[in-house]
Amino acid sequence: MGRIALNGVTKSFGVTEVIPPLDLVIEDGEFTVFVGPSGCGKSTLLRLIAGLEDTTSGRIEIDGVDATGTPPAKRGLAMVFQSYALYPHMSVRRNIAFPLRMAGLDRAEIDRRVTEAASALNLTDHLDRRPGQLSGGQRQRVAIGRAIVREPAAFLFDEPLSNLDAALRVGMRIEISELHGRLATTMIYVTHDQVEAMTMADRIVVLRAGLIEQVGSPLELYREPRNLFVAGFIGSPRMNFIDGASAREHGAATIGVRPEHIEIDPDGPWEGRIGIGEHLGSDTFLRVHDTGLADTLTVRAGGEVGLKTGARARFRPMPDKIHRFDEGGARIG
Amino acid sequence: MATKSSRSAARVMLAPAVILLLGWMLVPLTMTLFFSFKKYLPLRGDSLERGLDWVGFANYARFISSSSFWPSVQTTLVMVGCVLAVTVVLGILLALLLDQPFWGRGVVRILVIAPFFVMPTVSALVWKNMFMDPVNGLLAHLWRFFGAEPVSWLSDASLASVIMIVSWQWLPFATLILLTAIQSLDSEQLEAAEMDGAPALGRFAHIILPHLGRAITIVILIQTIFLLSIFAEIFVTTGGAFGTRTLTYLIFQRVVDSQNIGLGSAGGVYAIILANIVAIFLMRIVGKNLDR
Amino acid sequence: MARSITPRRKILTTAAAWAVGILIFFPIYWTILTSFKTEAQAINDPPLFLFFDWTLENYSVVQERSDYMRFLWNSLIVAGGSTLLGILVAVPAAWSMAFVPSRRTKDVLLWMLSTKMLPAVGVLYPISLIFVRFGLLDTRAGLIAVLMLVNLPIIVWMLYTYFKEIPGEILEAARMDGAGLKEEILHVLTPMAVPGIASTILLNVILAWNEAFWTLNLTAAKAAPLTAFIASYSSPEGLFFAKLSAASTMAIAPILILGWFSQKQLVRGLTFGAVK
Numbered sequence: 001m002g003r004i005a006l007n008g009v010t011k012s013f014g015v016t017e018v019i020p021p022l023d024l025v026i027e028d029g030e031f032t033v034f035v036g037p038s039g040c041g042k043s044t045l046l047r048l049i050a051g052l053e054d055t056t057s058g059r060i061e062i063d064g065v066d067a068t069g070t071p072p073a074k075r076g077l078a079m080v081f082q083s084y085a086l087y088p089h090m091s092v093r094r095n096i097a098f099p100l101r102m103a104g105l106d107r108a109e110i111d112r113r114v115t116e117a118a119s120a121l122n123l124t125d126h127l128d129r130r131p132g133q134l135s136g137g138q139r140q141r142v143a144i145g146r147a148i149v150r151e152p153a154a155f156l157f158d159e160p161l162s163n164l165d166a167a168l169r170v171g172m173r174i175e176i177s178e179l180h181g182r183l184a185t186t187m188i189y190v191t192h193d194q195v196e197a198m199t200m201a202d203r204i205v206v207l208r209a210g211l212i213e214q215v216g217s218p219l220e221l222y223r224e225p226r227n228l229f230v231a232g233f234i235g236s237p238r239m240n241f242i243d244g245a246s247a248r249e250h251g252a253a254t255i256g257v258r259p260e261h262i263e264i265d266p267d268g269p270w271e272g273r274i275g276i277g278e279h280l281g282s283d284t285f286l287r288v289h290d291t292g293l294a295d296t297l298t299v300r301a302g303g304e305v306g307l308k309t310g311a312r313a314r315f316r317p318m319p320d321k322i323h324r325f326d327e328g329g330a331r332i333g
Numbered sequence: 334m335a336t337k338s339s340r341s342a343a344r345v346m347l348a349p350a351v352i353l354l355l356g357w358m359l360v361p362l363t364m365t366l367f368f369s370f371k372k373y374l375p376l377r378g379d380s381l382e383r384g385l386d387w388v389g390f391a392n393y394a395r396f397i398s399s400s401s402f403w404p405s406v407q408t409t410l411v412m413v414g415c416v417l418a419v420t421v422v423l424g425i426l427l428a429l430l431l432d433q434p435f436w437g438r439g440v441v442r443i444l445v446i447a448p449f450f451v452m453p454t455v456s457a458l459v460w461k462n463m464f465m466d467p468v469n470g471l472l473a474h475l476w477r478f479f480g481a482e483p484v485s486w487l488s489d490a491s492l493a494s495v496i497m498i499v500s501w502q503w504l505p506f507a508t509l510i511l512l513t514a515i516q517s518l519d520s521e522q523l524e525a526a527e528m529d530g531a532p533a534l535g536r537f538a539h540i541i542l543p544h545l546g547r548a549i550t551i552v553i554l555i556q557t558i559f560l561l562s563i564f565a566e567i568f569v570t571t572g573g574a575f576g577t578r579t580l581t582y583l584i585f586q587r588v589v590d591s592q593n594i595g596l597g598s599a600g601g602v603y604a605i606i607l608a609n610i611v612a613i614f615l616m617r618i619v620g621k622n623l624d625r
Numbered sequence: 626m627a628r629s630i631t632p633r634r635k636i637l638t639t640a641a642a643w644a645v646g647i648l649i650f651f652p653i654y655w656t657i658l659t660s661f662k663t664e665a666q667a668i669n670d671p672p673l674f675l676f677f678d679w680t681l682e683n684y685s686v687v688q689e690r691s692d693y694m695r696f697l698w699n700s701l702i703v704a705g706g707s708t709l710l711g712i713l714v715a716v717p718a719a720w721s722m723a724f725v726p727s728r729r730t731k732d733v734l735l736w737m738l739s740t741k742m743l744p745a746v747g748v749l750y751p752i753s754l755i756f757v758r759f760g761l762l763d764t765r766a767g768l769i770a771v772l773m774l775v776n777l778p779i780i781v782w783m784l785y786t787y788f789k790e791i792p793g794e795i796l797e798a799a800r801m802d803g804a805g806l807k808e809e810i811l812h813v814l815t816p817m818a819v820p821g822i823a824s825t826i827l828l829n830v831i832l833a834w835n836e837a838f839w840t841l842n843l844t845a846a847k848a849a850p851l852t853a854f855i856a857s858y859s860s861p862e863g864l865f866f867a868k869l870s871a872a873s874t875m876a877i878a879p880i881l882i883l884g885w886f887s888q889k890q891l892v893r894g895l896t897f898g899a900v901k
Contacts, residue, residue, distance in 0.1 A: 052797050054336045071338055073803040085798035089816040098812075099802035146802065342806050343725035346717035350781055351733065353714060357774040358740050360755070361748035368750065381754075427645060434630055435639035443888060444646035447653055450880045452835035454855045455873045459656050463866055469668040471655065478671070504649065509892060558741045565837035569856065584746045589842075594750050601747030612742045616735050 002063065002153035002186030003028045004049060009058035011044055011210075018044050019210040021058065026154075026188060026203075028063075031180050033189045035197040036207035036233070042190045043158055045207070049188065050156050051075050062153060073102070078147035079156040082163065084139045086131035086146075092118075093127040096145045103150070117145040137168045144179070154186035161196065173199060194234050198222070206230050228329035231256050237285055237300075239323070242293045252324035252332055259285060259298040261321035264305070268316030272297060274307050288315070362605070368598035369393065375592055385595075392599035401583055402600075406607065409579040412496055413560045417553055419500040424507030424552065425545065429537075431508070432515045446505040453502065457569035460498045461487060491575035499566055503559075507552045514548035515541065554615050561608055580604050653877075660684070660870035667866035683871035690868075691854060693875055700850035700879075702765050703840070704833040707772035708826055711780040714773075716822075719784035720810060724793055734785065737778040745775075745838050756843060763845045771843065772833045780829055783894070787821025788814070824894030827887055834880055851876040 004026040011019040018041050026032045034042040047053045049060060051072035060068045067075050078099070086095050096117055100110045118124045121141040131139055140160060147155055157176070161169045177200050180187050191197055197204045198218045206213040206221065206229070214226040218234075225231035231239050235258055243254040262270075272291035277284050284305050288297040299315060307313055324332040369392055371385035379385055396402060431441065448456065464471050465486035473483035486494040518541065526536045562581055567573055573582045584604055588597030647654075659667050661679045669677075687693065722730045752771070753762070761767030791814065799813045815822070837852045844853055855876045858869050884891055 050797075050801060052336065052800065071336075072797075072800045073805060077801065079798065079801040081794045081798055083792060083794050085792065085794040087795065087799075087813055087817070089819075098799070098804075102803035102808060146798075150802070339725050339806075340727070343721035343727075347721040347733070349714050350718035350737070350777060353774060354737055354740050354777060358743060361751035362743070364751035364754070365748055430638070430642055430645065433634075433638040433642070435635055435642050437639065437643065439888075441642050441646035442892070443885065444650040446892070447650050447881065447884070450831060450835075450884045451653060451877050452852055452855065452880075453837045454841075454852050455656075455876050456652070458855060458858060458869060459652055459873055462869055463655065463659065464652065469866065471672060474672055501649070501652070513892075554738075558738070561742065562745050562838065564746070565841065565852070565856075568837075568841070581744055581746045584744075585749070588746070588750050597750060598747075601744065601749075604744040604747045608742045608744050609739075612739050616739065 002026075003061075004154060004186065004188070005059075005061040006049070007059040007061070009045075009048060009060060010056045011041075011048060011053065012056045017210070019048070022210070022212060024205065024212065024215070026186060028186055029184045031177075031187045031189065031200060031202045033191060033197040033201035033204050034207055035191055035194055035204055036213075038192055039209075040207040041210035042192075042207050044210075046079075046156055046158055046188060046190045050077055050079050076150075076153040077156055078150050078152035078154075079158065080140075080143045080147050080160045082159040084131070084143040084160075084163075086139055086142055088131055091128050091130060092123060092134070092142050092145075095131065095142055096123075096149055099146060099150045113149045114145075117149045120148075121145050136164050137172060140164065140172055141175075144176070148179070148183070152185070154188060157187065157189040159191055160189075161191070162193075176200065195236060198234065204234075206233060224331065225256075225323065226331050228254060228256070228325050231323055231325070231331075237298050240294060240297050244293075246293055247324075250322060250324055253327040254325045254329070256323040256325065257317045257321060259300040261318045262297070262299045263316050263318065264299070264301055264307075264313055265316040266314055268314040270297070270315040270317070271312065272315070274309055274311050274313060277301075277305075277307070277309065279303070288313075291315075365598045365601045365605075368594050369602050371595050373594035373598075375594065388595065392595045393602070396587075396596055396599045396603065401578060402603075404576070405578050405580045405583040408492065408576060409561070409581070409607070412492065412499070412563070412577075412579060413557060415496045416499050416503060416560055417556060419496070420503045420507040420556065421511075421549060421552060423500075423504055424511045427504070427508045428511035428515050429541075431512055446509055448502050449505040451502070453563075453565035454569055456502055457498060457566045460494075460501075461570045465494055487571055488575050491571050491577045495566055495570060495577050498570070499560065499563060502566075503556055506556070510548050510552050511545060514545050518544050557611060557615060561611065580607065653881075656870045656873050658870075659866055660874045662867050662870075664865050664867045667870070683867045684875070687868055687872045687875065691857060691872075693854070693872075696849060696851045696854035697875075697879070699765060699844075699848055700834055700852075703768045703772060703848075703850050704830045706765070706769040707776065707833050708780075708829040710769065710773045711777050711829060712784075712822065712826060715777060715780040715784050716810065716815070718781050719788050720814060722781075722785050723788035723791075724796060734782065737781055741775070741778045749842060752839075753843065762843060763847045763849075765848045768840060768843060768848055768850070771839050772836055775836065775839065776829050776832055779832070780825055783825040783828070784818070784821065787818050787825070790821075791817050820890060820893070823887070824890045827883070827891050828894035830883070831880055831891075 006022060006024045008021045008023060009019065010017065010021050022045070034045060036042050044053065048055055051067070051070060055068060058068070059066055062075060062077070087098065090098065093114055096114045097110050100113060105113075114127075115124075118127055121144060123138065123141055123145060126134060126138060131142060134142065143160070160176075161172055164172060173196060176187075176189075180200075189196075189200060201218055203215060204218055204221055205215050208229055214221060214230045216224075221230060221234045225234060228241065232241070237259050239256045239258045240262070241254055241256050247253060247255045270291055270293060272288035275287040275289050275296070277286045280303070282303045284301045284303060286299045286301055286305075286307065288299055289295075291297050297315070301307070326332055368385075370387060370389060372388045372391075373379050373385050427445065431438070431445070435441075451459075462470070467473055467483050467485040470483075470486075472486065476483045484490065522540055523536055526540050531539065563579065564581055564585070567577050567579065567582050571577045573579075573586060578586075580600070581604065584597050584600040587593050587600055658674070660683055661681070662673065662677050663680060663682070666673050666677045722734060756762040756767055759767075761770070795817070796809055796813060799809045804812065834850075835852070837856075840850050840852045841856055844850070855872055858872050
């Protein structure tokens with residue numbers, strides 16, 4: 001079980017309010033990702049749930065029980081830290097066993113659970129090593145092992161992949177997703193990387209300056225971003241924003257079109273000069289200048305498009321993929 | 334960044350140390366203050382039980398007007414200042430030397446830090462007798478070897494001799510801290526300066542020395558703490574004679590030798606004031622340097 | 626990358642460094658050497674550096690004259706006891722300051738250090754009075770208490786600097802793993818800080834071992850440590866160089882040996898944790 005509810009939770013450090021009143025419910029078994037730029041309060045929010053920080057006001061409930069004043073050790077949550085926070089003086093085995101020892105389990109039970117977790121995480125051969133002797137990916141798995149043996153109500157992940165190199169990150173992303181599939185335990189995952197959010201989450205919470213900008217499934221956020229901030233934050237490369245006359249034609253202060261929703265079309269309404277082209281093989285992202293719409297327009301073209309830098313071309317946005325926003329940045333329609 | 338419960342735990346955990354030190358500071362300090370306003374000569378029959386006469390600031394006036402007061406303050410400051418200067422300057426030179434690659438670094442390092450292990454009474458005795466003795470001391474032998482007249486170090490150049498002994502004891506400490514600091518200097522910075530055409534002396538003045546700033550502060554702070562209360566070295570070598578009577582030693586003589594507790598206590602208060610002036614001055618610098 | 630050094634330069638540096646090292650170490654070497662000479666050889670002119678009849682006689686004379694073992698034992702108990710007691714008080718305090726800092730933490734730390742600046746002589750009489758009143762004069766317990774208080778600021782400062790190097794996330798991980806405060810300090814912080822704690826213990830044992838104001842003024846016979854043992858040789862009869870050397874060697878040998886064996890921790894400790 002692991003339903004976590006935040007009611008009117010706030011957090012201030014001195015006079016700075018990091019989290020204005022915030023309500024959020026995380027359902028049992030859900031994989032929720034908190035995403036936002038650095039300093040948006042996502043880590044603070046996670047630490048409030050963990051109990052590593054006090055709330056300034058408001059209530060945190062775990063499985064219907066008020067846990068606002070409960071110390072972290074008693075909340076039944078497990079956390080995986082950005083630096084892994086492994087105990088350097090203990091072997092892998094003792095690292096994983098530590099929470100069980102603290103819970104006062106007997107030797108046989110501890111051994112059983114550690115062995116089980118180690119084999120599930122491919123750590124069996126490394127049980128007697130120290131964390132210092134392991135690679136980044138292995139350390140990450142030890143941290144996860146230490147979290148799963150407790151069978152917690154929920155897992156908290158604080159940017160767990162940011163210290164890994166790109167290739168490893170993709171692998172671990174899949175492993176964590178599979179782990180969630182297997183355990184079906186609530187997971188709360190903090191990241192600043194929208195790709196991680198999109199690929200892993202059941203539900204994404206986009207935060208800015210402590211405020212929830214939007215909550216929804218990855219596709220909901222992609223299809224119907226509620227405002228300019230979410231529209232710009234979700235999706236890679238970033239959505240193109242156009243304001244001025246062309247926006248007013250659509251009855252909006254700003255319109256947004258994702259690069260993948262602009263086609264090269266000799267009869268298209270937009271025209272510009274091709275700048276740098278980023279060739280990824282499967283796709284090419286073209287930077288288009290001098291369109292009179294925005295400084296640069298990013299356009300996704302086919303992998304082997306033949307346009308040269310400096311050439312001029314015409315483009316057409318897909319009419320049903322144009323997002324419209326009002327002066328305040330909120331979505332229209 | 335922490336929770337209320339960990340903050341209150343922190344207060345509880347800090348309390349024993351704070352209470353102990355507060356007691357250690359306040360109780361004797363209050364008593365010293367109390368005695369400093371009293372006539373208290375145990376040898377002449379004054380005792381706490383029979384009550385002591387209140388003499389106001391008489392002890393203070395007498396202590397400060399005594400002919401030995403200002404010389405002792407001067408001696409204290411000269412001694413601390415000279416030892417600091419000698420150890421910092423030699424320490425920097427030594428650290429620069431030991432930072433170079435050479436054979437047997439481990440052994441030389443041990444040789445250099447060894448004096449720090451020697452208890453002050455021992456080093457004072459050894460220097461006084463085996464080196465500075467005007468007849469049989471090694472320095473006397475050396476002087477005679479060169480056909481010079483041996484020097485009575487501890488009577489003719491007493492303050493300088495004490496400064497030398499104390500510097501010998503504290504040089505290892507200064508060297509070690511400065512060496513550690515030099516080793517933490519990013520060698521790319523030096524190479525960049527070399528590429529920019531800075532000569533060796535320029536590199537030292539503009540890169541190494543500023544980098545050592547914090548380490549030098551630490552050396553000065555910690556040594557001053559210990560040097561202000563130098564006792565054994567004087568006790569053993571000159572017994573405060575020949576211009577080596579520091580304020581600490583003067584008060585010691587008033588309290589222990591002449592058993593004038595009131596006068597000694599007034600002196601103690603002066604010493605505390607002097608220490609505080611130095612302390613405020615130092616803490617300012619250190620407080621700033623600790624923020625890094 | 627380190628640059629290659631010309632062999633000539635390395636030879637020169639080696640010569641200079643060894644010369645300086647030997648010069649600085651010489652008084653200790655000379656003391657140890659003299660302790661094995663006869664009194665006549667000790668004051669021989671020219672000085673004898675190696676070729677003399679080595680004798681152990683001085684050591685037995687010194688042991689006879691003053692009971693070395695008793696002083697040694699007192700030194701061990703007082704230095705060890707005051708340091709361990711100090712560690713017990715300082716670990717929780719350093720934990721607080723390193724991991725739950727508040728606006729006042731720096732002030733508290735500097736205040737603690739400033740208590741070290743109080744001139745001991747200013748409070749000598751009150752402390753003696755208190756000692757007499759509570760029967761602590763010339764007892765090891767009294768000396769342990771005083772030296773613990775004298776060194777406490779240094780112990781707190783050093784532990785604080787070592788603890789600050791330990792990432793707070795690891796302690797938070799322990800909290801998440803269900804560890805209470807006691808377990809957090811005992812099972813996670815202390816084992817991780819072992820090198821730092823070892824350095825702190827070593828340095829403070831040395832400071833307590835060599836402390837020569839309180840040990841000289843608060844003891845007479847029973848509890849007198851080696852500082853007092855050696856001070857008794859400052860009287861005129863101390864002019865017997867060989868015996869003085871033997872006594873000195875005996876007083877500093879335990880610390881020199883300790884220093885030799887724990888060089889690494891000690892060098893770290895000697896910097897008072899202040900410089901990395």
